[in-house]
Structures are given as C-alpha cells and as structure tokens.
Amino acid sequence: GAVVSQHPSWVICKSGTSVKIECRSLDFQATTMFWYRQFPKQSLMLMATSNEGSKATYEQGVEKDKFLINHASLTLSTLTVTSAHPEDSSFYICSARGDLPDTQYFGPGTRLTVL
Amino acid sequence: AQSVAQPEDQVNVAEGNPLTVKCTYSVSGNPYLFWYVQYPNRGLQFLLKYITGDNLVKGSYGFEAEFNKSQTSVHLKKPSALVSDSALYFCAVRGSPRDTGRRALTFGSGTRLQVQP
16 A cells, blocks of 8 residues: 655754654655644644645645745655744644545654754 | 534544444535544544445445535444544545645544543
C-alpha cells in the first residue's frame, strides 16, 4: 500500500529558530501533497496544498512567509516553520494523493514544540 | 463551501456490541466522503470512501459506512466492536473537483470511540 513518511516525528526548538519538516511518499509519486495542522483534541485544519514544481496554494489566514512549502520532487514536500514561536506548537500532518483515485494517504505527523 | 459535522464528541460502546459514529455533510455537487481513524500521536489511517454506487460501503478492519443522500449523512458502523477499535474517528468530505476546483478534504471535528471490555 501507499506509505507516507514524515521526518522528524517530533522536534523541540527555541523561539525564533526555523524548523523544517519533510514529507515523503515512499512507494508512489505524489503530484499533490497537503499540509494540515492539528491542535490537541481538535480536527485537522488544512494549511496549504502543495503541487510539484509550482507554488503552494495557502488557505485563508495561513501566512505563506511563515510557513514555507517546497515540493521540489514527486516524492518530497517540505514545510519550514520560520521564526517559530510558542503559538506555532502543534501537530503537523502531511498527506499525499496516491495512485488510487480520490484517496489521500497521511503521514504519521510531526509534533512541534516551541519553547 | 463544504462542511462536515460530527455531532458526538465521544461514543461509548461495550465490546461485542454494534457501534455507530455519526457524520453529516454539506457540499456542492456530488460528495466524495471519507472516514479516517487516528490513534494517539499518529497520522490518519484510511478506512473507507464513498463516491458513488451502493449506499453501504465496506472498508478496512470490519468497518462500513451507510450513505443517505436525503439526510446528507454517512454514518460509520461496525457490527461488533473491539477494544482495539478505541481511537479518534474523522469524517471528511470534498466535492467533485469539477464542481469545486478543489481536491483538499474538509474534516469533521472528530469523534472519540471508547470500547469497554
């Protein structure tokens, strides 16, 4: 089956630093990947849609300069949280459209804690 | 705009009993409906999807979903619950890309299923 990995699985950083999260489709090519944010005991909120070779499409209210997304290859998308602050602490989950139509496969998530 | 409602924050059921997790939706055009399960500190695992066809869709781990167009609902069901089914369940929807131009999913707020031994 289609597998999506994320790295790192958790990260703790100091306020003001930048953190990069990788999302990889391991056994399929993903032209489209999605980045979600999940707060404790809440649903997933879509942050942006990442298309290989083009600029990401951000949802309303998501700062594109704050959350940099790069989708340079068909198997890798990265989310960089720039100048992180404690309010950026969250669980970040990516997903990728797989070979089966209309199906997204989710990564295991990355827990970011900003001190 | 598309939206999803999961009216129950938590569902409690005894092991061996049938379970239902409710979901209603609103979307333009024909709905693409999904159920996912999330275990603690893990990503979402795909359970099933409904796009067209029979109103009863079978998915992974013995789960199935009952689609009702008139009630705009797609409730998740399982005939006999297991303790290991205890997790957070999310319903998600999106419209046809031709109708909405979007492929992104909109998720419900999630329902925590607790199966007691």
